[in-house]
Amino acid sequence: xxxxxxxxxxxxxxxxxxxxxxxxxxxxxxxxxPVRHTNEVRSxxxxxxxxxxxxxxxxxxxxxTKIPEHQEKLKKLPVPDLKDTVERYLKTLEPLLTxxxxxxxxxxxxxxxxxxxxxxQEKLKKxxxxxxxxxWLESWWDDSYLCGRDPVSINVNxxxxxxxxxxxxxxxxxxxxxxxxxxxxxxxxxxxxxxxDMDFERDRPLCMSQMARVFGASRIPQLDxxxxxxxxxxxxxxxxxxxLTTEYTVTEPTEVVVLVGSKFFSFPVLSDxxxxxxxxxxIEILLQHCKDRSDEIGPGVPVELxxxxxxxxxxxxxxxxIITSEKNRNTLETIQKALFVxxxxxxxxxxxxxxxxLLLHGPGVNRWFDKHNLIVCKNGQxxxxxxxxxxxxxxxxxxxxxxxxxAVEHGxxxxxxxxxxxxxxxxxxxxxxxxxxxxxVLDVHIENCLRTAFTDFKQSILSTETQVLRFHQFGGAxxxxxxxxxxxxxxxxxxxxxxxxxxxxxDATYEAASTRSYLHGRTxxxxxxTSEVWTFCKSVCDTALTHRKxxxxxxxxxxxxxxxxxxxxxxxxxxxxxxxxxxxxxGLRLTYEENRDEMNFPLPAIFKGTGYRKSSHxxxxxxxxxxxxxxxxxxxxxxxxxxxxxxxxxxxEVSFCITSNFGSRTTSSEVFACLLEESLLHLKSIVLSDPxxxxxxxxxxxxxxxxxxxxxxxxxDWLRAGKRTSV
Numbered sequence: 201x202x203x204x205x206x207x208x209x210x211x212x213x214x215x216x217x218x219x220x221x222x223x224x225x226x227x228x229x230x231x232x233x234p235v236r237h238t239n240e241v242r243s244x245x246x247x248x249x250x251x252x253x254x255x256x257x258x259x260x261x262x263x264x265t266k267i268p269e270h271q272e273k274l275k276k277l278p279v280p281d282l283k284d285t286v287e288r289y290l291k292t293l294e295p296l297l298t299x300x301x302x303x304x305x306x307x308x309x310x311x312x313x314x315x316x317x318x319x320x321q322e323k324l325k326k327x328x329x330x331x332x333x334x335x336w337l338e339s340w341w342d343d344s345y346l347c348g349r350d351p352v353s354i355n356v357n358x359x360x361x362x363x364x365x366x367x368x369x370x371x372x373x374x375x376x377x378x379x380x381x382x383x384x385x386x387x388x389x390x391x392x393x394x395x396x397d398m399d400f401e402r403d404r405p406l407c408m409s410q411m412a413r414v415f416g417a418s419r420i421p422q423l424d425x426x427x428x429x430x431x432x433x434x435x436x437x438x439x440x441x442x443x444l445t446t447e448y449t450v451t452e453p454t455e456v457v458v459l460v461g462s463k464f465f466s467f468p469v470l471s472d473x474x475x476x477x478x479x480x481x482x483i484e485i486l487l488q489h490c491k492d493r494s495d496e497i498g499p500g501v502p503v504e505l506x507x508x509x510x511x512x513x514x515x516x517x518x519x520x521x522i523i524t525s526e527k528n529r530n531t532l533e534t535i536q537k538a539l540f541v542x543x544x545x546x547x548x549x550x551x552x553x554x555x556x557x558l559l560l561h562g563p564g565v566n567r568w569f570d571k572h573n574l575i576v577c578k579n580g581q582x583x584x585x586x587x588x589x590x591x592x593x594x595x596x597x598x599x600x601x602x603x604x605x606x607a608v609e610h611g612x613x614x615x616x617x618x619x620x621x622x623x624x625x626x627x628x629x630x631x632x633x634x635x636x637x638x639x640x641v642l643d644v645h646i647e648n649c650l651r652t653a654f655t656d657f658k659q660s661i662l663s664t665e666t667q668v669l670r671f672h673q674f675g676g677a678x679x680x681x682x683x684x685x686x687x688x689x690x691x692x693x694x695x696x697x698x699x700x701x702x703x704x705x706x707d708a709t710y711e712a713a714s715t716r717s718y719l720h721g722r723t724x725x726x727x728x729x730t731s732e733v734w735t736f737c738k739s740v741c742d743t744a745l746t747h748r749k750x751x752x753x754x755x756x757x758x759x760x761x762x763x764x765x766x767x768x769x770x771x772x773x774x775x776x777x778x779x780x781x782x783x784x785x786x787g788l789r790l791t792y793e794e795n796r797d798e799m800n801f802p803l804p805a806i807f808k809g810t811g812y813r814k815s816s817h818x819x820x821x822x823x824x825x826x827x828x829x830x831x832x833x834x835x836x837x838x839x840x841x842x843x844x845x846x847x848x849x850x851x852x853e854v855s856f857c858i859t860s861n862f863g864s865r866t867t868s869s870e871v872f873a874c875l876l877e878e879s880l881l882h883l884k885s886i887v888l889s890d891p892x893x894x895x896x897x898x899x900x901x902x903x904x905x906x907x908x909x910x911x912x913x914x915x916x917d918w919l920r921a922g923k924r925t926s927v
Contacts, residue, residue, distance in 0.1 A: 270398045273405045274719040277335045278778050279328045282321045285784045286313055288774075292727040292781060293811045295706050295734035305811030312806040320788045320804075323795060327787075334409075334443075335720040337783055340790050342445035345589035346426040349511045352419070352587065353569045353657070354664055354836040358846070359559035360593075360600050360825070361583035361832030365608055371580030372614035374491070376607065377542055378483040380574060380582060381456065383606025384540060385469055385477055387599055388415045392433060399598070399716070406716040410591035413446065414599055416453030417590050418536040419570040421515040428590055431537045457538040457638070458490045459566050459573075461546065462500035464638035465490045466534050471633075480610055481620060488621050489635045491544060503640050505653040507569040508660070517649050525641035534638060541573045548579040552668040556832050556857050559583040560666060564657040572596075583832065592722055593825055593833075594714045604829035662862065664836060667869035669856040671880055676826075677851040683887040685761075687849045688824050689768035692728045693736065693761065694883050695845060698875040699820060700737035703866075707819035710838070713775035724780035727815070728822070732767035736760040740882065757886050782816065818842055826850060832857055840864055843872060854880070 286309050293305050328336040345356065362380070365371050370379075390396040391411055399406040416431040428445055433452040454470040467486045469478040478486075494500075506514050521528040535541070543566055549555040559575060567573055567585065576582040586596050642650075676687035683690065696706055709728040715721035739760050774780065789807050792799060806812060819842040825833040826848045834846040834857030844859040856876065860867040 277718040280784045289781045294731045308805040308809045316804045320791045338720045339444040356588045358835035359585045363831045369613040370611040374487045375617045376580045377576040379607035379611035380603045382480045383603035387602045404717045410595040413590035415539045458542045460494035460544045462502040463494045502565040508657040527639045531638040541568045543575040545577045601829045665869040667858045667873045669873040671854045675852040676849040685765045686769045689765040694879045696733045697879040709820040710818040711822045724775040725782040726775045730767045732764040736764040
């Protein structure tokens with residue numbers, strides 16, 4: 201391997217030069233945005249109001265190659281105006297409450313503005329300006345993940361499913377795993393050597409802090425509240441030094457952990473201080489060696505089931521494992537420090553629903569849910585199960601994109617991989633490292649806990665209904681060019697219409713909007729069930745024409761659809777500027793809880809009322825993720841009587857992964873998928889019914905065919921061509 205160092209150094213220098221030239225000549229992302237959107241409606245919580253953007257012209261980007269310089273350009277997350285938040289909050293309640301419930305909620309809100317609200321607002325503003333907090337929200341938001349005691353699988357983690365490789369010969373398990381992993385390692389190497397292109401949304405820099413928790417990070421179970429541990433070679437400086445939730449350990453992570461049939465293996469992929477990266481060929485051989493060793497060892501004990509447990513139960517078992525044997529401590533530390541967990545899955549899913557279930561939860565075994573898992577099936581189908589507390593999809597999507605593109609460009613056909621491995625075995629050629637099996641020492645108590653974990657997780661799997669809907673009738677291109685609307689908002693209205701058809705009403709809906717344009721920004725909620733949406737859904741399902749008075753002008757469904765879409769677009773814009781409802785109200789409520797002893801008033805009624813409870817019980821939890829590298833994106837429902845809907849809008853199609861709980865008598869993913877498909881077609885028919893579009897359409901000339909006759913024009917054409925026909 202040392203023979204390659206000079207070549208590697210030259211390659212690094214060439215890559216650095218290419219990178220600098222690319223950044224220097226790059227115009228703002230604002231200029232590039234329309235090009236992106238002609239390819240895909242690409243977003244995770246991001247450019248969801250794409251069709252509204254305009255281009256002001258080219259503007260040079262300042263060359264910033266280091267994350268600290270980039271981060272200094274970011275402002276702190278602001279605290280919204282109290283009165284504006286309350287007004288916006290009341291508006292979101294209108295379609296959700298009865299008249300009496302709304303009157304009560306309005307009374308509680310006005311009382312809050314006059315009494316306790318200003319006091320809590322001032323305390324929150326002081327927290328916002330504190331020097332030791334990069335974000336007033338961050339530690340509280342991390343608590344919402346880390347203090348939850350439910351298992352993280354299904355309830356917290358989300359997944360991406362990769363598109364198949366365009367070349368079927370490259371769809372081997374070992375080859376796909378090696379090329380995807382190698383793409384991730386190249387991305388990590390660029391990050392750690394500060395050669396990574398910074399993130400922008402048009403001309404606005406986006407926070408890069410979550411990148412530190414993509415590789416070499418792990419969630420650690422503890423009683424009452426988990427913690428995040430990140431291993432990194434860089435010393436922690438700036439805002440990260442004040443983190444209240446992440447424990448940074450200055451150690452270079454160099455290994456990956458591989459799971460094969462519940463057997464754990466590790467091998468290094470970085471050496472020489474992280475400068476030397478294993479080649480795809482070496483990783484292929486090492487992964488195949490893991491499979492061979494797994495067959496030699498035989499069936500493994502599914503210790504990984506501990507990560508499916510209630511977090512307090514897992515914390516207690518973890519302490520027991522460490523006390524039982526030093527081998528357990530070492531194995532746990534190796535897993536925690538690993539850059540990634542690679543899962544070689546024995547199943548061969550041949551249906552998209554089956555693949556989605558494998559990536560969301562799998563059989564419970566052969567996963568380590570406290571870290572990111574790259575899962576590759578026997579037939580080459582692949583995806584990633586992400587531990588959510590360490591970051592959001594906007595960050596991990598970029599990594600996934602790079603992994604897929606690298607795999608397509610550098611993946612090897614199966615026969616080459618097989619020949620290379622056979623040569624390796626026959627010649628005994630040396631590798632720079634060996635595969636190390638990771639050992640466990642278990643007692644009767646731990647084994648009994650694993651049996652309980654298996655039983656409980658089996659029930660969780662059986663309780664989760666997952667349905668994938670591929671909608672091919674149109675995609676983002678139709679919505680933008682024909683309808684002239686925001687694709688994301690259009691799809692959100694379709695989701696609302698499907699729900700209205702299902703239940704005869706709209707309920708609280710969560711769509712995530714990214715606030716990464718602020719320092720350590722995470723997300724804000726777009727409350728998609730607006731009054732405008734309710735009016736539109738009502739007009740579709742209970743036409744206003746049957747109730748109108750003589751001479752009364754009734755708005756068209758197209759007009760109501762445009763109003764609903766525009767209301768969503770406006771809310772999205774406000775949410776991305778941190779002017780939503782939910783994060784601000786959360787901050788005010790937690791400000792009260794942290795200062796309860798010095799407050800001379802009880803918890804304000806606004807936080808105890810029906811309006812607050814109903815509007816934050818997320819019957820629909822939704823998120824948009826669009827990328828040409830992915831074919832599936834999903835997560836579990838956040839309430840037992842609700843749906844989790846991950847969707848991707850591409851130019852010519854829209855795909856959905858819909859999850860719900862079989863235990864709820866009121867939900868069904870399969871039924872919802874049928875209603876959603878119907879609703880999308882209904883929206884298309886409304887768009888096409890626009891008189892302007894109907895009369896401006898260019899007629900297409902077609903010959904009329906009949907089984908026993910021909911049109912005169914067609915006969916003339918044929919006779920001129922010297923053909924004869926018989927009738």
